[in-house]
Amino acid sequence: MSQTTTKGTAVLTLPSDTEILVTREFNAPRHLVYRVFTEPDLIRRWWAGQRGTVTVADVDLRVGGAWRYALVAGGGFEVGFHGEYLEIVPDERIVCTEIFEGMPGGEGAGEATRITYTFTETGGRTTLDVLTACESIQTRDVIISSGMEVGMQEGYDLVEELAVELAR
């Protein structure tokens, strides 16, 4: 496997109280990155990350069409997400809703968020912006906390500024 120079370089920022922005560059042209994000056979290979195995990758890629992904995590339980496509500009932009279907036992099912994927190509490399817009600060914090049982707080905006302080 040849190396890319972008491994582990996703940058997370919090543009507002209800938004999460993740930005990452890929060493590939954007029509390929777009394919990886839209073709079920390819989605199956990455969407679970290190968290399990993808069991469902349904994509009906048209405005008003639905998508649903699910994975089986290490503990053997299935976790699913689904949503609807709101806007599609091939190779450039996808806007969709995303609803977390909850953990087994009905815990944690969330309200819908709106996700905007933007693909920008420069010199054969692609920058992907994933902007998650939540209906409330609480939802955003649940997403960030990923199930950790920490009281919900809203103070993370300072993290970026103060990361500088940490580095000193």
Added chain:
Amino acid sequence: MARAATTADAFNAVAEPLRRDILDALADTERSVGEVVDLLGLGQPQASKHLRVLREVGLVDVRDEGRRRLYRTNAHALRPIHEWVSRYEQQWNERFDAVDTVLEELKESES
């Protein structure tokens, strides 16, 4: 998920926007309460109250210099907040690293 009822930890302490402003003000420079009051346009009791909360959770250190009490941030105490937020970043990094693998194969098959 229950919201913690007190300001006993760093997360709750920074949930208050004014306290984030105070942290910003103290991030590069030591300042007295009076300077914080002037800089942020707060009332003296309000500034003192927030500084006390920040001190109690360890986000701010204080030292006496003559008759002045000087406050500054304690970067060490901010680390848990930074690490907690970065969990979500890690999750995306795991995914995107897997995307890299798929992309390498696609590039090879195209060329």
